[in-house]
Structures are given as C-alpha cells and as structure tokens.
Amino acid sequence: MQKDILGNALLDYFYGKYTEDILTETNISEEDTLPLPYLFRNYEQMPAIEQKALTLASGKVLDAGCGAGSHALYLQEQGLDVTAIDVSPGAIEVCTGRGVQKAKVADLLDVTERYDTILLLMNGTGIFQNLEKVPHFLKHLKNLLTPGGQILIDSSDLIYMFDIDEDGGVWVSTDKEYYGELTFKMSYKGDSSKEFEWLYLDFNLLKELAAESGLQAELVQEGDHYDYLARLTF
Known part of the structure; x- marks a missing residue:
C-alpha cells in the first residue's frame, strides 16, 4: 500500500508535531523542500493566481x-457550497479538523456528482499524471460540469528548465514524450513514497488538448515564473 506521506506530514503539523518539512525530488531536479506551513496558508498568503481562482x-x-x-475553507467562509476531496486520508482528516464541512477521501475519476466550479490548483494538471491520460481526465471533468460550469486549473511551463537548440527544439530525457512529464517522489521523516507521475502542461498544449475534448481554454492570468491560471468551459 502506498504510504500517506502528505497526510502524515499534514497531521503532524495540525496536531502541533511540526519538526521538519516534506522533501520532494523529480527526475529533472535535485531534492527540494515543501514547507508544511505553506500548505496551511490563508487567502492573503496565497499566490495571486490562486487568489484569482478563488x-x-x-x-x-x-x-x-x-x-x-x-x-x-476560504470559499466556505464566502458562503459557497464546497466539497473537498483528496486521495490522502490524512489530508481529509486535517480538512475536517480545520472545519471543512464536506471533505471526503475520493479519487477524482470516481466522482459522479456535477458541479458549477471544479478547482484544480497547486499545479492542477499534475493529477493527469502524463500526456496520454489527459483526454480521459478532461472528458471526465467535462461530464462533471453543470451547464455553464467551469474548471479552474493552474500549471507551469517547464521549458525554462531545459536547453533549447537553435531550431527551437527542447533537449529532454528520451524516456518522456513531453518535457512536462515528471517522475516525482516525496519523503517525510525517513519514509518515502513510491515514484509517481506528475504532469506540468504549458498553456498552448492544454488549450489544444482541451479543444479536442470539446472544451474551450481561456488564459486567465499569468504568474511571475512561467505559471498560469486557465479556465475551461464548454
């Protein structure tokens, strides 16, 4: 069974046992730190892209x-009817403890109820895992929207992390179809997750794939470092 690395870390922080942060590593980057306090940020502490989405x-x-x-929590405080889902049982325990009224352990692909707004933030395209699975996820998300509904999703264009030749070609690892496909691993207090796939999509490719799925992609806002917020509708 996959260890609940994220959930265990969130639980420690929530219950006052914070002593260290989550470590992350990918196939294209060195080990980095994901500070736990950042995951508990309030609206004023959020990046502009997240604030815009909310x-x-x-x-x-x-x-x-x-x-x-x-x-x-923020949307709930604004009076909206919000359901929060995550595959991490620890994360959902924390959500409930913090006061989220509707929080449950669930995989996005198992959701059948329809919504006016679907939020996929903190590199929301990561949940697609890889390029091949994007159409399947987009079709499912489209089916979850009410008439006039919207998907608010963010990501980053990782092109800046690679060498580009004179013809505009990107030098990437030959085992990946697209430079935004990463192999990811998380560690916390000596425990490590299994490697998992995580996708960063540039906006132009997201727009193209969305169109193929009958969705229109609008670039809502760009961040300071190749990141962006998009709105998908049909």
Missing part, C-alpha cells in the same frame, strides 16, 4: 486534490 469560483464547488483544505 474569486472566480461560484455556485457548487469541487476542490479536487484539496490537501489541507485552505482553498475550500
């Missing part, structure tokens, strides 16, 4: 991959 959220909302529930 201001655009309306109606009945699904916060997919909710983590510690910071986005769900």
Whole structure:
C-alpha cells in the first residue's frame, strides 16, 4: 500500500508535531523542500493566481486534490457550497479538523456528482499524471460540469528548465514524450513514497488538448515564473 506521506506530514503539523518539512525530488531536479506551513496558508498568503481562482469560483464547488483544505475553507467562509476531496486520508482528516464541512477521501475519476466550479490548483494538471491520460481526465471533468460550469486549473511551463537548440527544439530525457512529464517522489521523516507521475502542461498544449475534448481554454492570468491560471468551459 502506498504510504500517506502528505497526510502524515499534514497531521503532524495540525496536531502541533511540526519538526521538519516534506522533501520532494523529480527526475529533472535535485531534492527540494515543501514547507508544511505553506500548505496551511490563508487567502492573503496565497499566490495571486490562486487568489484569482478563488474569486472566480461560484455556485457548487469541487476542490479536487484539496490537501489541507485552505482553498475550500476560504470559499466556505464566502458562503459557497464546497466539497473537498483528496486521495490522502490524512489530508481529509486535517480538512475536517480545520472545519471543512464536506471533505471526503475520493479519487477524482470516481466522482459522479456535477458541479458549477471544479478547482484544480497547486499545479492542477499534475493529477493527469502524463500526456496520454489527459483526454480521459478532461472528458471526465467535462461530464462533471453543470451547464455553464467551469474548471479552474493552474500549471507551469517547464521549458525554462531545459536547453533549447537553435531550431527551437527542447533537449529532454528520451524516456518522456513531453518535457512536462515528471517522475516525482516525496519523503517525510525517513519514509518515502513510491515514484509517481506528475504532469506540468504549458498553456498552448492544454488549450489544444482541451479543444479536442470539446472544451474551450481561456488564459486567465499569468504568474511571475512561467505559471498560469486557465479556465475551461464548454
């Protein structure tokens, strides 16, 4: 069984046992730190892209991959009907403890209820895992939208991490179809997760794949470092 690295770390922080942060590592980067306090940030501490997404959220909302529930809590405080889901049992325990009224352990692909707004934040395209699975996820997300509904999703263009030749070609590892496909691993207090796939999509490719799935992608806002917020509708 996959260890709940994220959940265990969130639980430690929530119950006052914070002594260290999560360590992350990918196939294209060295070991890095994911500070636990950042996962408990309030609205004022969030990046502008996340703040924008929250201001655009309306109606009945699904916060997919909710983590510690910071986005769900804010929207709940604004009077919205929010359901927070995550595959991490520890994360959902923390969400409930922090006051999220509707929080449950669930995989996005198992959701059948429809929503006016679906939030996929903190590199929301990561949940797609790899390029091949994007159409399947987009089709499913489209089926979860009410008429006039929207998907608010963010990601980053990782092109800046690679060498580009004179013809515009990107030098990437030959075992990956696309430079935004990463192999990821998380560690916490001596425990490590199994390696898992995590996808960063540049906006132009997201727009192209969305169109193939009958969705229109709008670039809502760009961040300071190749990151962006997109709005998908049909």
